[in-house]
Structures are given as C-alpha cells and as structure tokens.
Amino acid sequence: MEHAHVIHADGHTHEPHPDSYYIKIWAVLLVLLVLSVLGPMIGHPTITLITAFGIAFVKAGLVCGYFMHLAVEKKFISYLLLASVLLMGVMFAGVAPDVLKGKGANWAKTVHITLPPPVHHETGHSGSGHADDTQSPVTHH
C-alpha cells in the first residue's frame, strides 16, 4: 500500500486545511455564480461581459488556486499549463484571420456556396433560426 502524504513545493509536510477553509471558498464561488446569472438582467452589454466572462476567470482562478492547490504546487505545473494556453493563443492568432476576415493581402473569399435552408420545426419559442450560416462565404482554392 502506498502511503498518503502531502508533498509541497518546498518538500515540507503540513496539517491539511480544515473543511471550513474549503467551504468558505465554495461559498464565494456560489456568490460569484449568482452574480454571473444576475448580470445580464441589467441589460448593459459591458456589465454582462464583466459579470459573465470576468467572473468566469475569477471562479476558475479560485478553483485552480485553492481546490487544485496550484497556489502551493511547484511552479513547473503553472508553466506547463501556461505554455498550453499560450500555444492555444498561437493557434487562435493563426486561424482567426481566415475565419474573421473576408480578404487578405494575397487571398479573398470569392466563392459563395448557398446551402438549402435548415428545416425548422414548430418550436413554440419566440426566437427564430437563421440561415446565415448556410450562406457563409467559402474560400476558393
């Protein structure tokens, strides 16, 4: 049987945090959840952006830092995860112009393919589907 033990960045052992420590963090996470749900009700796009995505980053930070113990984990792990996120950014930067722009220095989206509109069922909902996606320009090679 392997023995359970706590290994920290500096190799020291310690008494685990009391349960109340984690319950307090969970309570903060729930307050943030409520704020993120209530934010859009104000109806201001900037506030929605902050309460939705700003709070998401705070919540993720709390979970990573205190529940996953990244705050006391060896820095190697933080660098590993950061490298993954940065490489994701490289992928995004490399691909995004092709998706978001209609033309570039040496290329243009000249061919449009129109697909038949999707079949919409009676939904009873107020919103409606859009066929715009089906009319998106497709790059001609």
Added chain:
Amino acid sequence: MAFQIPIATGRSVTGIPTGRLAVWWVLASEVFIFGGLIASYLMFRLHHPHWGDEAAHTNTVAGAINTFVLLTSSLSVVLAHAAAERGDKDRAAQFLWYTIGGAVMFLVVKSYEYTTEIGHGFHMFRDVFWSFYYTATGLHAIHVIAGAIIMGIVATAVKRGEHLQRVEYIGIYWHFVDVVWIFLFPLLYIAK
C-alpha cells in the same frame, strides 16, 4: 535469480510524485482539446453575431443548476482529498461517492436539457451554433462520465485503505472538468 523491476514513484527533476505529474500532463493536453473547441467557437461567434439569437434558446436555469452542482461536487472532492491527507479513508471514500452523486445529478439535468432542446427542434444539425453546443457539452459530459467511473474505482480502493494519494489525482482532474464548465456556462448560456 529473482530481480525486481523498479517502479517510479517520483521524479527527481520536478520533485512531483509521478501520478500527480501524469495528471497534470493529461490536463495540459486537455487544455488543447477544450481550448481548441472554445477558441473555434469564439472565432465563429464573433463572425456570426446572430448566434446570440440561437443561444437565447439554451436553458440558463438548467445551466446555472449544473454550475452549482459541479461547484458543489468540487467542494466534496476537495474535502475527500483533505480527509485522505488526514488518513481518514472512510470519510474520503464517502466524499468521493458524494462527488459521484453530483456527476449523476449533472448528467440528469443535461439529459433533460438535451431532450427538451431536441424535442423543440434544436438538434445538432440545425445550424453551426447547435453543432458547437452539442459538441462542447457532449465532450464535457463524456469527461464527467469518465471522471465518475474512475472516482468509483478510486473510492472502492480508498475504502479498503489503499492508494489514498489517488484521491488528490482524481480530484485535480475533477476540478479541471469544473473549470471547463465554468467557461462553457457563460459562452453557451449567458452570452445571448
């Protein structure tokens, strides 16, 4: 002559136990899987503002309930980890089973959502928004199922007093599943 095969239990370079290090490497690869999906979603969402109209049909209440469930399950798994650190195997196993209960609850709510949405015609092939929606939430749900199964195996061993350090490993994975949902929630349910 009998000889033993050495089993790595730690890495001198990083000073991190092998099992924990392996979990972190898995999560680094998961960053690409979910990060790629979310980055692609953002690209297309920025290019198609009308996706907000489609997102208006996702069930915010169900999404919020599932966020609550996952945050609470994250609490229970970290409490399992704390109990394992104290050597309290029974309590650790108990909290792991609570976490599995959270996973089941999450999947029940998700199934209700899928059933309702598909019943109203919002299926995967309706348009690209819904393709992203089902791909992202479906992939996440698969991770929830996988985590719950592994957690059941770990909980059974922990109850016997074996491999208590694995409570932390499955906990780290579970928190990551929670973090992914923390970002999927505003992307798919809040931004309308």
